[in-house]
Amino acid sequence: MLGRLVLARILDLALVLFGVSVIVFLMIRMIPGDAVAIMLGANAEVTPEAMAELRGRLGLDRPLVEQYLVWAGSALQGDLGSSVWTGRPVADEILLHLWPTLELTVLSLAIGAGLAVPVGCLMAQLRGRGADVAMRVGAIAGLTIPSFWLGIVMILLLAKLAPGFASLGYVPFSTDPIGNLQRMVLPTIALALPILANLSRLVRTAMLDALGQDYIRTARAKGAPERLVVYRHALRNALIPFVTSVGILTGYLLGGAIVVEQVFAIPGLGRLILGAIAERNYPLVQATILVVTLGFVLVNFMVDLLYGLIDPRVRG
Amino acid sequence: MGLKKLRTTMLAGGMSVLATGAVAQTLELATDLSPAGLDPHIATAFATHQVTTGLLYEGLTGVDQDLSIVPVLAESWSVSPDGLTYTFKLREGVTFHDGSAMDAEDVVASIERVQSQDIASPLASRVSAVESATAVDPRTVELKLKEPSAPLLSSLTSIAIVPSEAKADKEALQKAPVGTGPFRFQEWQPNGYLLLAGNEDYWQEGVPKVDALKFNFVPESATRQVGLVNGQYQMLPHLDAATALQLQGQPGVKLEETLDLAYILVGMNASKPPFDDPKVREAVNYAINRDDIVQAALFGAGVPAGPLSPALKQWALDVSEYPCYEHDPAKARALLEEAGVQMPVKVTMNVLPRQDIRDVAQVVQAQLNDAGFAVELNNQEQGQFVQDWRNSNFDMFASLNAGSVDPDEYFYRAFRTDGSTNVFKYSNPELDALLDKGRSTQDQAARKEIYDQVQRTLACSGPAAHIAYSRLATATRDEVQGYDILATRSLGTLADTSVGR
Numbered sequence: 139m140l141g142r143l144v145l146a147r148i149l150d151l152a153l154v155l156f157g158v159s160v161i162v163f164l165m166i167r168m169i170p171g172d173a174v175a176i177m178l179g180a181n182a183e184v185t186p187e188a189m190a191e192l193r194g195r196l197g198l199d200r201p202l203v204e205q206y207l208v209w210a211g212s213a214l215q216g217d218l219g220s221s222v223w224t225g226r227p228v229a230d231e232i233l234l235h236l237w238p239t240l241e242l243t244v245l246s247l248a249i250g251a252g253l254a255v256p257v258g259c260l261m262a263q264l265r266g267r268g269a270d271v272a273m274r275v276g277a278i279a280g281l282t283i284p285s286f287w288l289g290i291v292m293i294l295l296l297a298k299l300a301p302g303f304a305s306l307g308y309v310p311f312s313t314d315p316i317g318n319l320q321r322m323v324l325p326t327i328a329l330a331l332p333i334l335a336n337l338s339r340l341v342r343t344a345m346l347d348a349l350g351q352d353y354i355r356t357a358r359a360k361g362a363p364e365r366l367v368v369y370r371h372a373l374r375n376a377l378i379p380f381v382t383s384v385g386i387l388t389g390y391l392l393g394g395a396i397v398v399e400q401v402f403a404i405p406g407l408g409r410l411i412l413g414a415i416a417e418r419n420y421p422l423v424q425a426t427i428l429v430v431t432l433g434f435v436l437v438n439f440m441v442d443l444l445y446g447l448i449d450p451r452v453r454g
Numbered sequence: 455m456g457l458k459k460l461r462t463t464m465l466a467g468g469m470s471v472l473a474t475g476a477v478a479q480t481l482e483l484a485t486d487l488s489p490a491g492l493d494p495h496i497a498t499a500f501a502t503h504q505v506t507t508g509l510l511y512e513g514l515t516g517v518d519q520d521l522s523i524v525p526v527l528a529e530s531w532s533v534s535p536d537g538l539t540y541t542f543k544l545r546e547g548v549t550f551h552d553g554s555a556m557d558a559e560d561v562v563a564s565i566e567r568v569q570s571q572d573i574a575s576p577l578a579s580r581v582s583a584v585e586s587a588t589a590v591d592p593r594t595v596e597l598k599l600k601e602p603s604a605p606l607l608s609s610l611t612s613i614a615i616v617p618s619e620a621k622a623d624k625e626a627l628q629k630a631p632v633g634t635g636p637f638r639f640q641e642w643q644p645n646g647y648l649l650l651a652g653n654e655d656y657w658q659e660g661v662p663k664v665d666a667l668k669f670n671f672v673p674e675s676a677t678r679q680v681g682l683v684n685g686q687y688q689m690l691p692h693l694d695a696a697t698a699l700q701l702q703g704q705p706g707v708k709l710e711e712t713l714d715l716a717y718i719l720v721g722m723n724a725s726k727p728p729f730d731d732p733k734v735r736e737a738v739n740y741a742i743n744r745d746d747i748v749q750a751a752l753f754g755a756g757v758p759a760g761p762l763s764p765a766l767k768q769w770a771l772d773v774s775e776y777p778c779y780e781h782d783p784a785k786a787r788a789l790l791e792e793a794g795v796q797m798p799v800k801v802t803m804n805v806l807p808r809q810d811i812r813d814v815a816q817v818v819q820a821q822l823n824d825a826g827f828a829v830e831l832n833n834q835e836q837g838q839f840v841q842d843w844r845n846s847n848f849d850m851f852a853s854l855n856a857g858s859v860d861p862d863e864y865f866y867r868a869f870r871t872d873g874s875t876n877v878f879k880y881s882n883p884e885l886d887a888l889l890d891k892g893r894s895t896q897d898q899a900a901r902k903e904i905y906d907q908v909q910r911t912l913a914c915s916g917p918a919a920h921i922a923y924s925r926l927a928t929a930t931r932d933e934v935q936g937y938d939i940l941a942t943r944s945l946g947t948l949a950d951t952s953v954g955r
Contacts, residue, residue: 169837175844176837191574224491224644225625231644290676297684306681307670308646403484403672405646413645417490418837 143446147439151432158431159213159424163206166415166423173418174198196222196420209424218428219421228425231410236429238308239406241318242398243391245326250333251384257334258341259368265346273338280335289328289401296324308404325402329395333387340383344376351375377448385441389434479953480666481934484678484687488645488671491628494614495568495575500856500943504691505648505669508946510551511614511633514542514561514595515607516946519938521715521766521859523607527556527615527634528595537602537896542595548657550617551638558589563618565597573624579867579874580609602894604901608860636662636949645671656949663936663952682707688931688953692943694810695755698927706932713757713765714926715857715941718814720803722850724917725879728801729849732915733793739778739914740786741825742818748922751813755927759920761909762861765941769861769902771909778914783825790826798828801849804842805833808854814921815852846877852921859942861905862893869912878917885911 167173174189174196193199197208212219218228257273264270296305304320311318348354349372357371358364396408407430414422487501494502494511508516516526525531528542548556565587568575583603588596599606615634620627631639636658637650648669652662670687672678675697681687683704693701701707722729722738729735744758758779762770773779790797805815812833819829829850834842842848858864867873870889871881885908892904912918928939937951 170835170841172837172841172844175841187571187574191571224628226629234643235645290674290680293677293680297680301684303684304686306672306677306686400673401677403670403674403677405643405671409645409673413488416836419490 143442147442151435151439154435155428155431159210159428160206162424162427163209164202166418166420167202169415169418173420176418198420209421213425213428218425221422222417222419228421231422232407232426232429235405235407235410237310238404239392239395239399239408241311241322242325242329242395242404242406243388245322246329246333246395247384247388247391249326250330251337251380251387253330254334254337254341255373255380258338259345259373261338261342262345262349263364263368265342274342277335277339280331281339283331284397285328285332285395286397286401288331289324289398292324292328293401306403308406321402321404325395325398325404328398328401329391336387337380337383341376341380344379345372348372348375374448378445381441381444381448385438388437392430392433392437479664480668481664481689481948481951481953482668482670482687483689483691484670484672484681485691486671486673486675486678488673489648492631492639492642493624493627494616494631494633495564495573495577496624496628498576504943504945505650506614506631506633507612507944508635509637509650509667509948510631510635510639511616512635513611513613513615514544515610517608517611517859517940517942517944519940519947521941522768523611523859526611527561531607533896537604537894538599540597540599540606541590542597544593544595545657546593548634549655550634551632551653552617553655554617556615556617556634557592558595559592560618561595561615562587562589563621564613564615567616567621568613570622572622577612580612580863602896604893604896605860605862608858608863611859637667640666647671658949662949664948667948682929682931685931688934689937690929691945692939693927693929695752695924695927696809698755698925698929699753701929707929708932710928710930710937710939711925712939712941713763714924714943715763715765715859716854716926716943717759717763717857717923718811718852718854718921719759720818720850720852720919720921721848721878722917722919723846723848723878724881725846726849728793728795728799729917731793731795733789734795734799735917735919736778736915737786737789737793737825738822738827738919739776740780740782740789741822741827742919742921743781743821744773744779744921745781746821747814747817750817751810752922752924755925756922759922761865761912761916761918761920762905763857763923763941765857765923766859766861768898769905771906775910776913783821786825797826798823799826800828800830802830802832803850803852804839804848805831805851806839806853807834807836810924811852811854818852818921843877846879856943857941861908862889865889865905865908865912866893868918869916880917882911 174193197205220227221231261270261273293305296303304317305324306321308321309317354367354372357367396412399406399408407426411423411426414426485504487504489497489502489505490499491497492502492506494506512526514526514528515523518524527545527548529545531540531542533540544558544561550556565581565584567573568577568581583599583601583606584597585600586598590596616627617632636653636656638653640651641649650667652665656662672681678687678690679701682690682701698709702709722735724730748754748756748758757764758773760771760773760776764770790799803815803819805812815831819831822829843851866889867875869876869880869885871886888904888908892901892908895901895904926939926941930937933954935952935954938947940947
């Protein structure tokens with residue numbers, strides 16, 4: 139059964155990647171403005187010959203279908219091409235920008251989702267009481283406060299409270315572990331807070347739903363302690379929507395939390411994509427978005443597998 | 455152990471003070487402009503210029519604080535009486551960052567590299583007058599020109615000298631630049647930072663004064679400002695007026711200011727109605743109130759602009775010399791009536807996507823609409839703006855253009871018939887003759903007279919209404935010393951900058 143699931147998912151994956159590759163390929167070419175003119179920059183004295191040369195070098199003078207096939211063909215062979223300007227392989231560029239994003243994703247998810255389960259359960263247990271209402275208001279606030287605003291306010295506050303604390307930019311963990319974690323604190327909070335708000339509300343609703351089920355009444359009737367009822371019997375059922383949401387959130391975070399990366403000056407995937415679009419670095423945009431899509435699909439695939447672990451019925 | 459280590463470090467620091475006269479330190483800068491590549495002949499965008507010119511690379515000549523041409527890698531030069539042969543004597547003891555000596559072959563290779571079709575350098579037109587470059591001996595380079603070119607020495611300031619091995623290579627220098635400058639390339643994390651280390655073998659004694667420069671690429675303006683105030687960054691170079699205003703008076707922060715060489719302009723398309731009529735262009739100048747624009751859009755941090763920046767002291771005429779700079783909407787209307795165009799004159803103005811330019815455009819729109827125009831603003835995406843600009847697909851545009859040190863460099867390409875950036879499609883035979891004469895005249899006083907005339911011609915009925923030169927500011931922490939801001943936006947003076955207590 140699991141084998142068939144995996145096979146079906148791999149087929150889906152191939153389809154999604156093909157679709158995304160076509161859409162990205164067309165979309166970036168539909169952005170107004172002659173790409174070659176932009177690559178060469180304003181203000182410079184650019185001769186028509188220079189433009190023609192670059193156009194030819196990038197293959198932009200050939201028909202769209204041919205361009206796509208050439209690109210897709212080499213991508214299938216593992217060659218994602220190289221950046222228009224630096225000539226650096228696109229794969230290297232992506233790898234370089236992947237680590238900050240990955241680190242930020244893991245940290246903010248671990249904290250946001252990790253806290254959401256106990257907080258959500260607590261809210262469900264305290265349903266209707268003052269504390270529940272207060273937490274729900276807090277969650278709404280967490281959802282509605284834009285993370286860039288939160289980010290800037292936190293930077294300002296920290297600058298006042300601890301002026302020497304280096305909170306901006308990024309240093310690799312391998313070269314300076316403390317400096318790395320120091321700089322991760324604020325962006326992690328800025329990302330984790332909305333995740334916590336979102337997921338704790340979800341857990342609360344799912345828990346309330348589960349707690350109303352017959353099997354819970356049975357568990358209570360047979361004298362199981364409340365902790366056990368909540369965390370073993372109810373939670374397991376409530377986890378399905380939670381896991382789905384975590385999967386989707388991971389996908390988004392992998393795409394680079396662009397706004398947070400901008401505010402905290404973190405060189406992650408979001409900034410890579412943004413910069414590449416601005417300079418119409420076609421190979422870089424195409425490959426980066428493809429890789430992000432791959433990550434998104436893979437995470438959701440894992441989520442599907444997790445369903446099987448949580449809910450035996452999925453295993454069929 | 456911690457304390458002991460600290461003490462050892464301090465001791466080492468003290469030793470290096472004795473040894474080099476400077477404290478071991480990294481100067482942290484923050485800028486939003488992440489360069490796309492570091493080859494000075496290929497990547498010519500401002501983001502690259504800022505981190506390379508005068509830091510990693512140097513030319514035969516350079517520009518000093520007063521915007522005069524000074525010798526850099528060339529120690530001296532002589533010009534033949536007919537103005538067709540330039541002979542440069544190269545400085546002795548200059549080495550590239552890879553350790554090899556810089557000689558005449560490298561200079562020849564660099565010039566030929568910029569001229570080469572294959573490299574397709576946007577700087578090619580700067581050396582288009584050069585017919586041949588020859589290495590006479592290892593320290594002597596001779597340039598033969600097709601025609602006399604008075605701005606050659608100024609043009610050469612922007613031609614970086616690179617090792618001759620790079621001549622046909624389009625990729626190596628983009629990733630790992632090798633120059634002769636006071637700093638050498640160390641590490642580049644795209645979108646993250648660029649780290650330059652002090653060049654111990656630099657030809658000039660006692661510089662650079664800091665051990666390293668770190669350019670942090672920080673896209674968010676608010677983040678850069680906080681970083682400067684809390685001390686994580688020590689310098690924010692080349693700020694616009696609004697940002698400078700916000701940083702003014704912050705504790706521990708000081709501002710270095712100069713007038714910008716870059717100019718804000720409103721360009722007009724002289725190839726089609728209504729701006730094909732000089733009277734309509736003159737009307738625009740009468741309708742615009744430059745003082746009000748400076749106040750309203752630049753927060754007072756700037757000056758009304760003539761065709762040349764007052765930073766170019768030896769060339770620029772005072773704006774009081776231009777009659778059309780007197781704000782007079784009635785006169786503007788009269789001119790429009792004379793021109794026989796239907797009022798209100800309906801035109802569209804493309805606007806460069808920058809906050810200061812958008813603000814200027816709005817004020818200009820209001821002023822023109824008061825004087826018989828009906829201007830519609832078209833706020834464009836950068837790419838679209840550039841494309842329309844290049845294809846002369848506009849009635850009017852509002853933009854910011856980089857300035858040049860020699861008047862010929864700006865005027866000839868922008869306003870001569872078929873000039874390489876004459877997007878206005880302006881053609882004026884009298885002006886063409888003046889520009890040709892200015893290019894071939896060697897005598898400074900005679901050139902000055904020619905360019906006075908050029909400025910007068912362009913100011914009122916030219917295809918560009920020059921609006922303002924902004925005040926350009928660099929914000930630094932108090933402990934940063936010895937930095938001078940340059941109107942060319944080169945950061946070359948960082949070599950003389952130190953970070954003290």
